[in-house]
Amino acid sequence: MKRLVHAVAPRPWVNFAWNLAADLGEIGQRVADPRPRPWRVVHNVGGGDFYATGEAFFALFRDAVALKDDACVLDIGCGAGRLAFPICDHLGSRGRYIGFDIAPRALDFARTHVRGACAIELVHADLTNAEYARRGERADAYRFPAADASVDAALATSLFSHILPDVAVHYLSEAGRVLKPGGRLMLTAFLVTPADRDTLSAARLGLQPYGEMAFAADPHHPERAIGFDETSFLSWVEAAGLTVAGDIHRGDWRAPAATGGEFQDRLVLEKV
Numbered sequence: 001m002k003r004l005v006h007a008v009a010p011r012p013w014v015n016f017a018w019n020l021a022a023d024l025g026e027i028g029q030r031v032a033d034p035r036p037r038p039w040r041v042v043h044n045v046g047g048g049d050f051y052a053t054g055e056a057f058f059a060l061f062r063d064a065v066a067l068k069d070d071a072c073v074l075d076i077g078c079g080a081g082r083l084a085f086p087i088c089d090h091l092g093s094r095g096r097y098i099g100f101d102i103a104p105r106a107l108d109f110a111r112t113h114v115r116g117a118c119a120i121e122l123v124h125a126d127l128t129n130a131e132y133a134r135r136g137e138r139a140d141a142y143r144f145p146a147a148d149a150s151v152d153a154a155l156a157t158s159l160f161s162h163i164l165p166d167v168a169v170h171y172l173s174e175a176g177r178v179l180k181p182g183g184r185l186m187l188t189a190f191l192v193t194p195a196d197r198d199t200l201s202a203a204r205l206g207l208q209p210y211g212e213m214a215f216a217a218d219p220h221h222p223e224r225a226i227g228f229d230e231t232s233f234l235s236w237v238e239a240a241g242l243t244v245a246g247d248i249h250r251g252d253w254r255a256p257a258a259t260g261g262e263f264q265d266r267l268v269l270e271k272v
Helices: 001-010 013-027 027-031 050-065 084-090 102-114 166-179 197-202 230-240
Strands: 072-076 095-102 119-124 151-156 181-191 209-212 214-216 226-229 243-244 266-271
Touching: 013 027, 050 151, 050 166, 050 266, 072 084, 072 166, 084 095, 084 119, 095 102, 102 119, 119 209, 151 166, 166 181, 166 230, 166 243, 166 266, 226 230, 230 243
Parallel strands: 072 095, 072 151, 095 119, 151 181
Antiparallel strands: 181 266, 209 214, 214 226, 243 266
């Protein structure tokens, strides 16, 4: 049923309906928890509980990059600040948090509510994306708001799953530019292995081939949910001066149904 709705209804209507349903489902939680929460229909917030999801991913990020309290952190596609809250709470007065996103209303929420002892910079990237911002500059030429070799740790959650291959290549290159030697980037994505190709039609996320190196849930709207051929993606990683640190954590998007684990694949890249 969900795939049928996505296939026949205009994208803005589908997004509004799902986001509104999620917001209405959280009314009781908003009453019980006084912390400010962004509205999905306004702020383009991802799925799951805003604070619980942020804290869970922060714990993974903190451990993966050995995050110190004086680090400079770059949050690529920071949205409404789901990760900014715990990161800025962790960083001390010598730390620095830089987040950027294409959604101005999401950034407005983060600017209003994210606080911490560290320096905080939230930047609007005026870029185009068919799913989130139909007007703006080309993302495949965007320069991240950080100097060369100035970032200790970076993260990109649910970002590579919504950008086209040329943008993914460029963003990996930019990550390689801004990270210090030994600096790390934790990201999530849908990485399609040769073994996955034969079972894509039965996967929880039904990806279809999109060009030579990508797969899309809806080829007519690829930025809704896009995956990449893993071999191609890892070649882009290498070209960016990065290497995979540790194992790739496989998400349950490829399973027929939810398993209770993470949806997307997760990996850590290190600047060599």
